[in-house]
Amino acid sequence: MANSQSVSNCLYNLIYTDFNEEFSRNSTFYYNIQYPSFFNFSNGYFFANPSILNNVSTLIKEDVNDFRDGLAKEEQDYNSTVSNDKPEEKRIYSAFSNFAVTFNKNHLLSVIVNVLGFSGNSLPKYDTLYNYNYDLLTGNKIALKDIFNPGVDYIKVITDYVSYKINQNKDLYFENVEFFITDDQAFYLEDDGLVVYFDAGQIAKEEFGTSKFKLTFSKFAPYIHPRFYCEGTNLKRRIYRR
Template sequence: MKRKIFIPVMLILIGSVTAGCANGMTPSTYGSKQQGIVQTLEVETKAISDDNETLESSIKLPVFSSENNKELLNEINTLLEKDALKIKEELSQMAENDFKDAKKENIELHKYELLVDYEVYTANSELISVTVLNYQYTGGAHGMSVKVPYNFDLRTGKEIALEDFFKEGSDYKKVINEEIQKQIKEDPDKFFPDEVEVFSGINDEQSFFIKDGKLVIYFGQYEIAPYSSGIIEFEIPNSILKDVVSPSFIK
């Protein structure tokens, strides 16, 4: 899904970044020297915790900041927090209703849980690529994890979809599908048999992120593999995308 952030954009010169989940409130600084000037982008972790009779939640989110692009980065920070708090509110309401019903039936329920964390993969002059992972436990044998991607074009202030990286009219899906099918066949035991036989293919709302300048396609739990396989990622080699990638994203 693409969302526009209507903020005037000033380009910033920031180097590519790869990082794991940040811990605590210590800012991380990402930058590179370009044309003799060092420009930086800081990422600080914002922690939001809550614990009541029905739900225990722990939310960690990135807070992007820089001397440049302050308004745009604030809009991105606000969007990430708004989405996370919406998930918390929905789960909180669900927990309250379920516990109320369980009490009427004299059934004991385990407190619901919500854990939210993040990974920043890229933060440069044109692109921020980050995922927010939320884990929910609502009873049963195990919880469920959902990894939500956020990819922002800092030149336009727009959240971009996979198709935006490719030339209009190019058959980029075919190129990517063939590569994923190849990787599936290299480790077939991780996947559902039907996907090994014929990969179902990527879709228009496909989840992805950009890491170390490379496209990574991923699938959630149960999409193409059993729960035990977790969230499946496929790194797509740049060499096979060179004929279909949009000139605006070629370095």
């Protein structure tokens, strides 16, 4: 692995995140979905294009609603086949979502939304993590190659690291598991690293949930573009002491 190097400076985006929640219940279907909306602060020094923020907010809401509505239709299709004289065979379906803003610096935004769908069982039938990685200057999606310096074989860097982590804990993954990192690999950003992930059931048993691998910026510093590996200068973290 690469040695660390000095971190560059950057600014936290002054963006307000609005929390939205919708919930409802009937005898066979329940949902409680949460999703964010993003707005500029009126007195901020940095303003993202409002249409970009609106596009990201709308996309997230539509994805969450589509998941909920899809599960509701699945519930209706299944329970409509159950005989009226056997109500005990009906299944209760439920849909949930939650979100986190994981990176919000240097005109870059990364958001994750976890959607869960249940069908009468304790384990989720659906467990999917959506990611939204955007450049707030252009409105373009952030690609994997954008995170790395020019000339870096980022596919090999990520593949080697994921292979290394899997070999460290082989019992957590399918035997002789195979995976392929491509340009459309699912990922999101955190302040201290790039997280690539695989959906539940893709490389490990579904009950283990999403399989995540973090490439910490400090360990891969020579490979990482300074827009991503940076330290905010306009926000002081409060330290609580006991």
